[in-house]
Amino acid sequence: MSTLSEAILGAPAGEYVDREVDIAFAHDGTGVLAREALREMGVERLPHPERLRLVFDHIVPANTGTTATLQAELREYAGVSGIALSDAGGGICHQVMGEGVVRPGMVVVGADSHTCTLGAFGAFATGVGATDMAAIWASGETWFRVPETIAVNLSGRLSGAAEPKDVALAYVAELGMEGATYRALEFVGDGAAGISMDGRLTLSNMAVETGAKTGMFYADAVTVRYLADYGVTASPQAPEDCRYERTVEIDLDDIVPLVAVPHRVDTVREAEEVAGTHLDQVFVGTCTNGRYEDLARFARIVRGKKVAVRTLVFPASRSVLARAIATGVLADIVDAGCVVGSPGCGPCLGAHAGVIGEGEVCLSTANRNFKNRMGVGGEIYLSSVATAAASAITGVITVPEVV
Numbered sequence: 392m393s394t395l396s397e398a399i400l401g402a403p404a405g406e407y408v409d410r411e412v413d414i415a416f417a418h419d420g421t422g423v424l425a426r427e428a429l430r431e432m433g434v435e436r437l438p439h440p441e442r443l444r445l446v447f448d449h450i451v452p453a454n455t456g457t458t459a460t461l462q463a464e465l466r467e468y469a470g471v472s473g474i475a476l477s478d479a480g481g482g483i484c485h486q487v488m489g490e491g492v493v494r495p496g497m498v499v500v501g502a503d504s505h506t507c508t509l510g511a512f513g514a515f516a517t518g519v520g521a522t523d524m525a526a527i528w529a530s531g532e533t534w535f536r537v538p539e540t541i542a543v544n545l546s547g548r549l550s551g552a553a554e555p556k557d558v559a560l561a562y563v564a565e566l567g568m569e570g571a572t573y574r575a576l577e578f579v580g581d582g583a584a585g586i587s588m589d590g591r592l593t594l595s596n597m598a599v600e601t602g603a604k605t606g607m608f609y610a611d612a613v614t615v616r617y618l619a620d621y622g623v624t625a626s627p628q629a630p631e632d633c634r635y636e637r638t639v640e641i642d643l644d645d646i647v648p649l650v651a652v653p654h655r656v657d658t659v660r661e662a663e664e665v666a667g668t669h670l671d672q673v674f675v676g677t678c679t680n681g682r683y684e685d686l687a688r689f690a691r692i693v694r695g696k697k698v699a700v701r702t703l704v705f706p707a708s709r710s711v712l713a714r715a716i717a718t719g720v721l722a723d724i725v726d727a728g729c730v731v732g733s734p735g736c737g738p739c740l741g742a743h744a745g746v747i748g749e750g751e752v753c754l755s756t757a758n759r760n761f762k763n764r765m766g767v768g769g770e771i772y773l774s775s776v777a778t779a780a781a782s783a784i785t786g787v788i789t790v791p792e793v794v
């Protein structure tokens with residue numbers, strides 16, 4: 392009996408397989424490097440441009456002339472080679488690929504470590520380096536070592552102010568930053584069914600923070616309904632009675648608001664323990680927590696109030712932004728005094744908008760709080776959207792109330 396990775400890759404754990412990829416994507420950072428590597432390989436024609444995507448999301452709109460020129464060259468290359476391009480403002484690659492492109496059972500590679508996000512659809516989705524991506528552009532295929540699988544068994548239901556991000560921080564803390572290296576995670580159990588697609592994407596997104604290649608959910612009625620909204624027909628996947636290397640048990644009823652403290656993602660405390668920590672900036676967004684449900688939850692908490700600290704909100708994609716406009720969520724966010732940025736990675740990697748200064752402290756809904764990531768000498772705490780919203784209103788880390 393197979394795990395989901397074994398079923399999709401068609402071989403037992405530990406074996407090496409060559410597989411055609413269904414979707415391969417790169418962004419403005421790694422796309423430039425892949426293009427360069429392809430030039431060095433002397434490859435002229437791409438055999439399967441229809442499988443490839445470029446998504447400009449990391450430094451958009453461009454921050455310097457050099458960046459703008461690199462993006463212009465890559466944009467031109469996309470045009471001549473037939474690679475579909477999502478340009479500045481379209482959104483973060485993992486979100487854009489999740490809006491009807493990736494389907495259950497696909498083999499998906501992205502030149503970005505958080506490609507594991509798309510495992511939420513029951514796809515085998517994993518990150519590759521830019522040189523590997525160039526080879527995939529040149530051939531349409533790549534090799535994989537079929538990973539062993541660690542199950543994260545979810546039972547119960549989330550309650551109070553706890554949300555999927557808190558579950559993600561809980562399993563990262565439990566496994567540790569190297570605890571699942573080269574493994575796949577499978578999120579299974581009765582509790583998984585009660586988690587929305589946006590919530591599943593948050594859970595799968597952080598798989599790589601444990602070293603895992605991917606973090607997968609079995610496609611079910613929730614997946615099928617979500618994809619139908621994008622005009623995609625999909626079928627549920629039936630879990631088999633397989634052998635996992637290890638099972639981590641998480642009772643959703645026990646999950647409370649959590650915070651990862653500087654500078655490791657797996658150093659996690661209850662929000663209550665760090666309550667009162669001074670903040671200079673709150674950042675809501677990223678491929679972890681910039682989806683519509685996240686913005687809606689944030690708006691519900693800040694509605695009719697004013698933020699007490701610089702608060703940046705970057706929607707994960709244009710369609711997230713459009714929906715937030717249509718439903719009034721964005722107006723609530725703007726009225727509360729937040730800065731709204733264009734869809735993309737925004738301040739997440741400290742490359743442009745929203746860089747923090749020396750000694751400044753940011754509470755972020757992202758997935759990484761490594762030293763100097765958002766600015767040299769800054770400190771990053773990671774939390775859920777609800778914790779970020781409650782903290783934006785007070786200016787210090789604050790345990791969210793149930794809303």
Ligand SMILES: CC(C)[C@H](C(=O)O)[C@@H](O)C(=O)O
Pocket residue numbers: 420421449502503504505740
């Ligand atoms: C820039 C890119 C290669 C990087 C990644 O792969 O993760 C970025 O997205 C990040 O989150 O640090």
Ligand code: SF4
Pocket residue numbers: 449483503505677678679735736739740757758
């Ligand atoms: S939002 Fe952050 S973590 Fe996600 S792809 Fe962009 S830079 Fe990486």
